[in-house]
Amino acid sequence: xxxxxxxxxxxxxxxxxxxxxxxxxxxxxxxxxxxxxxxxxxxxxxxxxxxxxxxxxxxxxxxxxxxxxxxxxxxxxxxxxxxxxxxxxxxxxxxxxxxxxxxxxxxxxxxxxxxxxxxxxxxxxxxxxxxxxxxxxxxxxxxxxxxxxxxxxxxxxxxxxxxxxxxxxxxxxxxxxxxxxxxxxxxxxxxxxxxxxxxxxxxxxxxxxxxxxxxxxxxxxxxxxxxxxxxxxxxxxxxxxxxxxxxxxxxxxxxxxxxxxxxxxxxxxxxxxxxxxxxxxxxxxxxxxxxxxxxxxxxxxxxxxxxxxxxxxxxxxxxxxxxxxxxxxxxxxxxxxxxxxxxxxxxxxxxxxxxxxxxxxxxxxxxxxxx
Numbered sequence: 001x002x003x004x005x006x007x008x009x010x011x012x013x014x015x016x017x018x019x020x021x022x023x024x025x026x027x028x029x030x031x032x033x034x035x036x037x038x039x040x041x042x043x044x045x046x047x048x049x050x051x052x053x054x055x056x057x058x059x060x061x062x063x064x065x066x067x068x069x070x071x072x073x074x075x076x077x078x079x080x081x082x083x084x085x086x087x088x089x090x091x092x093x094x095x096x097x098x099x100x101x102x103x104x105x106x107x108x109x110x111x112x113x114x115x116x117x118x119x120x121x122x123x124x125x126x127x128x129x130x131x132x133x134x135x136x137x138x139x140x141x142x143x144x145x146x147x148x149x150x151x152x153x154x155x156x157x158x159x160x161x162x163x164x165x166x167x168x169x170x171x172x173x174x175x176x177x178x179x180x181x182x183x184x185x186x187x188x189x190x191x192x193x194x195x196x197x198x199x200x201x202x203x204x205x206x207x208x209x210x211x212x213x214x215x216x217x218x219x220x221x222x223x224x225x226x227x228x229x230x231x232x233x234x235x236x237x238x239x240x241x242x243x244x245x246x247x248x249x250x251x252x253x254x255x256x257x258x259x260x261x262x263x264x265x266x267x268x269x270x271x272x273x274x275x276x277x278x279x280x281x282x283x284x285x286x287x288x289x290x291x292x293x294x295x296x297x298x299x300x301x302x303x304x305x306x307x308x309x310x311x312x313x314x315x316x317x318x319x320x321x322x323x324x325x326x327x328x329x330x331x332x333x334x335x336x337x338x339x340x341x342x343x344x345x346x347x348x349x350x351x352x353x354x355x356x357x358x359x360x361x362x363x364x365x366x367x368x369x370x371x
Contacts, residue, residue, distance in 0.1 A: 021103040022063020024132060027160040028095040030058040032079060032088050034148035046082055047075050064092075065099045072096075087141040091129065094139075098130040105173050106166055112177040117196075118189025121277040124269045127195075133162040134170065134199045171200040178212060187219065188279055191226055198234035206235050222284040225251060225261055236309035244309075245352055248316050259320050260287050266317055267291040270299045288324060296321060297328045301337040306348035312355050315345070319358035322365055329369035338366060 033043050033054075040054040047054075056062030064072070076089060104116055122130075128139035136159040162170070174197040181190035194212060198205065213227045232247035252258045264283045267273070272291035282289070300321065303314040322328065329335055342363050346356065 021065050021099045022060045024098045024129060024160045025064040025095040026058045026060050028092050031142060032084050035145060036082055047078055065096050091141040094126050094129045097126060101130060106169055112173060113180040113186060115177050115189060117192050121280060122192060123271055131199050133160040194230055206238055209234050225258060226280060233310055239309055244312055257286055260285055262317055263288045263321060267296050270295045272296055293325045293328050294331060297334045301334050304341040304345050315355045315358050319362055322362060329366055335366055
C-alpha cells in the first residue's frame, strides 16, 4: 500500500488545540464594512454595539458564529439598510456556516467519520467560501467587488489567514475522514472530504486521490462516475489535463447517463434549484432535470478561461447544455459573454481537437440564434 507521510492522520498536525472560529466571517464582515466606506466606529454606532465588538468580529476574538441567531438577524437587517448588497449578505451567511464547518473539521475531539460535512450535498456558494482560507482564492461575490471606497491603511491580509499548523491539520483531517468513512451511508461524507482534500497543494495529492479511487468498494455506476469526476477535476486543477480529457472521452461522451449526470451536477452546484439535496442520488437521473439553465449557462460562459485547468470540462458541459437547450442562447448577456470569450479560447494553445470542435459548434449555434 502506498505511503503518504506528509498527510497521515497524525503527521504534520502539530499540537492539538481548540480551533478558533470566526476567521472567514470576520474577514467577510470587514469586506462589507469597507465596501460601505465606513469605519469601525461608524458601523458600531449603526449596529448599536461597541467599536471593540466590531474589531473583535473582524479579528476573531469575538467570533460572529457565536452570536445568537436572533441578534445576527438584527445585524443583517441593519447592514441591509446601510446599503449592503444581497450578494454580500449571502456571502456573510455562507462564511458563518463555513466557519462552523471549518472549526468542526479541525476539532480533534470529534470523530472524523461523524463530521457534518456529509449532512447534505454542498454547493458552490458554500464550498468557495470554505476553501477561501485554504486556497486564498476569493469566492465569486468577493471577486466581483469594485475597489473599496476607503483605501486600507498599512499591510493587511488579502484573504482569511488560516495558521500553517491549522492548514496542515485541516488537510490531515480530510484525509482521515475520507479513509474512515467507508460505510455505504457515509459515501457523501467521503466524497466531499475527498473534494476538499483536492485543494491541498502537496505533491502527493493527486496520487493519494487516485489511490483512494482505486480503493473504493464496488458501489454501482453513480459511485464510479462521481469518483472518476473528482479525481479528474483535482488532477486538472493541478495541471494534469490528460486525465480530464480521458474522463470526458470515456465517461461522458460514451454514455448518455454520464452526460445527464454531468449537467445535473453542474446545475445543482451553481444553485439552479433552491432545494438542498441530502444525497447524490439526484445526479443519476437518465436525463437532465427540470432546472432552467440560465445560471448554468452564465457560470460556464464565465469559466471559459484558457488558464483554468478544468476548462475542457467547462467547454464540453457548455456544448452539451446548448445541445439540449438551444433556447438559452436567446439570453443576451450570456450570448455576449460567449461571443467575447470564444475567439480568445480558439486562439489559445493546448486545447484538444475535441474542445476546438465543440467551441466551433457553439459559435455556429450563436450565429443561428442571432440570424
